[in-house]
Amino acid sequence: MPDSPRRGSITIIGAGLAGALLATLLSRRGWRVEVFERRGDPRLSGYAGGRSINLALAERGLHALQQAAADEAVMRHAVMMRGRMVHPLAGGAELQRYGRDDSEVIWSISRADLNLELIDAAEAEGAVLHFDRRLEEVDFDACTMRIVGDGHDEWRPFTTLIGADGAGSALRAQMARVVDIGERTDWLDHGYKELEIPPGPHGSFRIEPNALHIWPRDHYMCIALPNEERTFTVTLFLPHEGPWPSFATVPDGAAAVGLFERRFPDALPLIPMLEDDFDRNPTGMLGTLTLRRWHLDGRAVLLGDAAHAMVPFHGQGMNCAFEDCVALASHLDAAPDFATAYAAFAAQRMPDAAAIQHMALENYIEMRDRVDDADYRLQRALELRLQERHPGRFIPHYTMVSFTRIPYSVALTRSQVQRGILQRATAGLDRLDGVDWAAVDAEVLRLLEPLAAASTARTTSLALPEPL
Numbered sequence: 001m002p003d004s005p006r007r008g009s010i011t012i013i014g015a016g017l018a019g020a021l022l023a024t025l026l027s028r029r030g031w032r033v034e035v036f037e038r039r040g041d042p043r044l045s046g047y048a049g050g051r052s053i054n055l056a057l058a059e060r061g062l063h064a065l066q067q068a069a070a071d072e073a074v075m076r077h078a079v080m081m082r083g084r085m086v087h088p089l090a091g092g093a094e095l096q097r098y099g100r101d102d103s104e105v106i107w108s109i110s111r112a113d114l115n116l117e118l119i120d121a122a123e124a125e126g127a128v129l130h131f132d133r134r135l136e137e138v139d140f141d142a143c144t145m146r147i148v149g150d151g152h153d154e155w156r157p158f159t160t161l162i163g164a165d166g167a168g169s170a171l172r173a174q175m176a177r178v179v180d181i182g183e184r185t186d187w188l189d190h191g192y193k194e195l196e197i198p199p200g201p202h203g204s205f206r207i208e209p210n211a212l213h214i215w216p217r218d219h220y221m222c223i224a225l226p227n228e229e230r231t232f233t234v235t236l237f238l239p240h241e242g243p244w245p246s247f248a249t250v251p252d253g254a255a256a257v258g259l260f261e262r263r264f265p266d267a268l269p270l271i272p273m274l275e276d277d278f279d280r281n282p283t284g285m286l287g288t289l290t291l292r293r294w295h296l297d298g299r300a301v302l303l304g305d306a307a308h309a310m311v312p313f314h315g316q317g318m319n320c321a322f323e324d325c326v327a328l329a330s331h332l333d334a335a336p337d338f339a340t341a342y343a344a345f346a347a348q349r350m351p352d353a354a355a356i357q358h359m360a361l362e363n364y365i366e367m368r369d370r371v372d373d374a375d376y377r378l379q380r381a382l383e384l385r386l387q388e389r390h391p392g393r394f395i396p397h398y399t400m401v402s403f404t405r406i407p408y409s410v411a412l413t414r415s416q417v418q419r420g421i422l423q424r425a426t427a428g429l430d431r432l433d434g435v436d437w438a439a440v441d442a443e444v445l446r447l448l449e450p451l452a453a454a455s456t457a458r459t460t461s462l463a464l465p466e467p468l
Contacts, residue, residue: 007029009033009158010031010158011034011035011036011161012033013169014037015035015036015039016164017321018305018322020118021068021070023125023129024068024127025067025414027127027162028126033126033128036135036147037132038165042115042116043120043417054108055108055109055111055315056107057107057109058318058319058403059108059319059403059405060319061318063326069327070361073120075107077109078108079108079109079210080107080108081105081106082098082101083096083097084098084211087213087216094209094372094375095208096371098346099402102401105210108226110233117157128247130147132149133163134170135147138174139155143157159338160338162301162302162328163302164303164321167289167306169302171300172291172307181291181293183289183291183455184289185290190237192236192279192283193256194234195281196234196273196277197271199274201232206270207233211226212224212234215264215267216242216286216371216372219368220237220239222234223269228320234267247283253277255272255279264422278333286356287309288308288361292322294346295345297339298337298339298341304325305321307324308320308350308354310360311357312360313360313363314360316359316360317360323349324353324453325349328341329379331390331441351407354409355407355412356412359383362411375426377431378431379422382426382432383422385432385452388445389444397418399416400414413451414448414451416434417448421448424443425443
């Protein structure tokens with residue numbers, strides 16, 4: 001395919017979160033953008049998304065929304081979460097802050113509210129959105145695509161395609177027909193059920209609204225995220241099989257009530273429709289999608305869940321996808337043609353996607369097994385102390401991931417080194433009073449000084465042009 005002129009025509013498959021945001025970013029830069037979405041227009045037919053686990057909006061996602069001038073509209077729907085409110089089985093909930101103060105928080109927002117705002121933003125910037133139109137087939141040699149839906153069945157020309165159509169991507173399937181993209185999905189042996197805590201008397205929140213609530217129970221857990229309607233979206237994560245509580249041993253709503261009576265007694269009174277919700281809502285699957293190849297020369301490229309779906313336990317799937325959108329838009333600004341832009345985009349983002357996928361799986365174990373352990377709390381206290389003693393050099397893991405735009409791959413490397421420092425410094429201790437501060441400070445300087453310098457260099461090298 002010949003090189004395509006900048007500020008030409010781009011076709012996006014999918015008007016979900018990433019597709020609508022990318023359409024906005026590209027339209028603001030002067031591209032002619034068309035978007036094809038298999039579902040109906042949610043502003044007319046109601047939202048009919050897939051997973052409805054609430055989303056946790058953090059710094060990477062906020063930055064992307066700011067680039068699209070959509071942050072103000074979106075934040076009207078968001079509820080601040082200061083940290084994890086941990087509910088041990090023995091009782092006595094405890095708030096574990098994510099950051100140092102209210103300048104370091106994340107935000108709970110419903111997928112539907114966010115998608116609606118982004119669709120409006122895309123159209124306001126001039127993108128043309130077609131709903132009830134699914135991608136059925138692509139002829140990459142002829143640069144034509146077959147679009148079907150709502151009584152239509154037509155072949156249409158395209159200049160280039162961007163797949164933002166989620167984990168079940170139709171464009172990815174079409175690419176796989178003509179080239180080996182190395183697709184692999186590793187399914188987690190756990191699934192989930194969505195439940196709900198309704199508003200309390202007079203429309204109030206029934207529990208602390210400014211927190212992500214966690215009921216950790218070793219092999220499984222329950223979480224609850226607040227909504228602006230004063231409800232909480234509750235998600236129960238269980239193994240699919242096993243003698244411990246699993247979807248095999250908890251097959252229906254009546255059994256779920258029994259489980260909550262035994263293992264989540266403080267949550268049970270908050271979920272009056274537990275039995276009905278459990279029976280009515282499907283059991284969700286969780287998996288990690290990896291590809292060896294994200295693009296087909298300059299003819300097509302994948303991003304977001306279509307390229308690297310991940311488990312939701314670090315709250316970074318959307319933030320990562322939004323960061324993809326900003327990166328791709330910037331590469332399209334800088335490159336002379338689509339092929340160059342797509343190759344540069346994939347080279348930048350593939351290591352970071354792999355890193356956050358790994359960290360998301362790690363965080364599930366932390367959330368369900370570790371957050372109420374004494375050694376975890378001690379290491380967390382030391383983490384914050386070292387952040388004070390070595391600002392800019394020792395940055396807590398969660399801070400790097402959620403409150404900065406340090407590349408995920410850099411954050412993973414630094415976190416692994418820092419975890420070793422924390423474990424060695426607290427071995428055999430139950431209080432920080434026993435920490436050998438001189439030894440720890442020396443280790444921080446020796447191990448983290450080179451990484452801090454490398455992190456700065458990598459982050460600076462990725463500073464690409466902002467929109468015109």
